Amino acid sequence: xxxxxxxxxxxxxASYYNDSLLSYAMAAFLGLIVIHFFSAxxxxxxxxxxxxxxxxxxxxLPLSIFPVGIVTANTVQFTTGVLPLVLFLTLLKSGSxxxxxxxxxxxxxxxxxxxxxxxxVSGLYVFFRDLQYFYELITFSLWISxxxxxxxxxxxxxxxxxxxxxxLFIIIDSIRQIVFSSHVPYWSVVFSSFSxxxxxxxxxxxxxxxxxxxxxxxx
Amino acid sequence: MITLNQVSLWRRTxxxxxxxxxxTILSLLEGRYHRPVKHxxxxxxxxxxxxxxxxGIIGANGSGKSTLLKVIVGILEPTLGSVKTHGRIAPLxxxxxxxVGDLSVVNNxxxxxxxxxxxxxxxxQRVSAILEFxxxxxxxxxxxxxxxSGMTARxxxxxxxxxxxxxxxxxxxxxxxxxxxKAKCQQRMQKLWQTQTTVVVVSHQMEFIQAACDxxxxxxxxxxxxxxxxxxVIEAYLATAREQQRYALN
Numbered sequence: 001x002x003x004x005x006x007x008x009x010x011x012x013x014a015s016y017y018n019d020s021l022l023s024y025a026m027a028a029f030l031g032l033i034v035i036h037f038f039s040a041x042x043x044x045x046x047x048x049x050x051x052x053x054x055x056x057x058x059x060x061l062p063l064s065i066f067p068v069g070i071v072t073a074n075t076v077q078f079t080t081g082v083l084p085l086v087l088f089l090t091l092l093k094s095g096s097x098x099x100x101x102x103x104x105x106x107x108x109x110x111x112x113x114x115x116x117x118x119x120x121v122s123g124l125y126v127f128f129r130d131l132q133y134f135y136e137l138i139t140f141s142l143w144i145s146x147x148x149x150x151x152x153x154x155x156x157x158x159x160x161x162x163x164x165x166x167x168l169f170i171i172i173d174s175i176r177q178i179v180f181s182s183h184v185p186y187w188s189v190v191f192s193s194f195s196x197x198x199x200x201x202x203x204x205x206x207x208x209x210x211x212x213x214x215x216x217x218x219x
Numbered sequence: 220m221i222t223l224n225q226v227s228l229w230r231r232t233x234x235x236x237x238x239x240x241x242x243t244i245l246s247l248l249e250g251r252y253h254r255p256v257k258h259x260x261x262x263x264x265x266x267x268x269x270x271x272x273x274x275g276i277i278g279a280n281g282s283g284k285s286t287l288l289k290v291i292v293g294i295l296e297p298t299l300g301s302v303k304t305h306g307r308i309a310p311l312x313x314x315x316x317x318x319v320g321d322l323s324v325v326n327n328x329x330x331x332x333x334x335x336x337x338x339x340x341x342x343x344q345r346v347s348a349i350l351e352f353x354x355x356x357x358x359x360x361x362x363x364x365x366x367x368s369g370m371t372a373r374x375x376x377x378x379x380x381x382x383x384x385x386x387x388x389x390x391x392x393x394x395x396x397x398x399x400x401k402a403k404c405q406q407r408m409q410k411l412w413q414t415q416t417t418v419v420v421v422s423h424q425m426e427f428i429q430a431a432c433d434x435x436x437x438x439x440x441x442x443x444x445x446x447x448x449x450x451x452v453i454e455a456y457l458a459t460a461r462e463q464q465r466y467a468l469n
Contacts, residue, residue, distance in 0.1 A: 128240035
């Protein structure tokens with residue numbers, strides 16, 4: 001995917017990344033990691049409660065274990081697969097050990113966001129079994145409105161504030177800042193990504209808890 | 220020890236379910252949306268079961284027997300009233316459900332045991348005994364979906380009775396496997412029966428209930444119709460059933 005984007009848009013957008021094709025490729029790669037992790041973990045979590053309905057009808061289990069388990073599995077996959085590469089790239093690019101350690105922070109915020117969303121969608125799916133198709137649409141629009149393969153600067157200024165409502169935008173932005181800048185990460189970006197993440201998790205927990213009593217009637 | 224105190228339960232019935240976001244939004248727009256209707260499945264149930272007691276639950280289809288078991292296990296929370304249980308509960312509702320088809324038999328035994336609240340290390344030690352009882356040693360590495368339904372049922376029975384629960388919940392599960400395995404199950408059940416395990420069993424086999432249970436509960440439309448010694452309750456239940464049949468014939 002990174003190769004395709006670089007081939008298609010690399011020449012055009014490289015000017016935003018110090019005229020370096022490699023930098024563009026890395027920026028696209030970092031964006032893709034985030035968006036893939038998000039859509040994979042939440043889409044899998046979506047059906048997790050319903051597909052375990054027979055089990056839940058048989059044994060008493062905490063319901064939240066299924067979406068949380070899916071996100072955890074994806075996290076393990078991520079830390080053993082892509083994370084070492086990301087750490088290496090960060091060290092290479094920024095040349096600073098501090099940045100290499102710091103780059104983990106936005107990913108932690110991403111995991112928290114995924115947990116919150118996973119709780120919401122897995123709960124909603126119990127009520128609405130056609131949510132899958134709507135959710136595909138939602139993840140696609142999140143993906144297209146995140147600066148994955150385009151630099152955020154090309155978006156018209158009037159629209160740019162709206163992009164900030166996309167939680168993945170903040171995550172991708174802060175990861176790129178940490179990777180590409182050689183000085184200490186912008187704490188304000190890290191802070192805002194964490195506060196967004198925790199807000200989403202809180203909403204997720206609240207929704208899940210509110211709906212919990214009705215789940216068993218529908219499984 | 221199980222105590223149910225004035226338990227009532229309202230549930231949405233299955234045919235009420237829409238399961239559909241598109242339809243729900245459309246009906247909201249058209250103003251035809253109504254809140255899902257709930258029906259009373261259990262009605263003011265008071266019950267206390269002592270440790271070691273063997274309890275049978277009988278009643279017509281749809282009288283709330285399985286629902287009552289689910290409330291005892293804690294899967295469903297009562298709308299009103301309270302449920303108190305002491306000790307580890309091993310439920311045996313709808314045998315075979317809860318296995319993951321793609322996992323091997325051994326891994327399924329481990330996960331199932333953990334679901335029932337047994338530590339993983341203990342389950343590891345018991346795997347061979349469970350396989351032996353279920354007569355599935357040769358299938359240890361096979362995925363569960365490749366087993367026949369009888370084998371799956373045997374596996375479920377073997378696990379649930381092996382974890383030595385304090386409370387065992389049985390829902391129409393004693394017709395497991397072939398005749399030979401049935402005899403084996405009955406032996407194990409008898410062993411369980413002699414220990415201090417509390418057993419709650421739902422069955423339509425009156426002879427079995429009469430032979431095995433100290434006390435019988437007769438549920439009728441979500442209410443306790445009668446509680447008492449096995450023989451008298453079963454007689455009353457059968458008499459009513461015959462009465463209804465005669466009434467229907469006329």
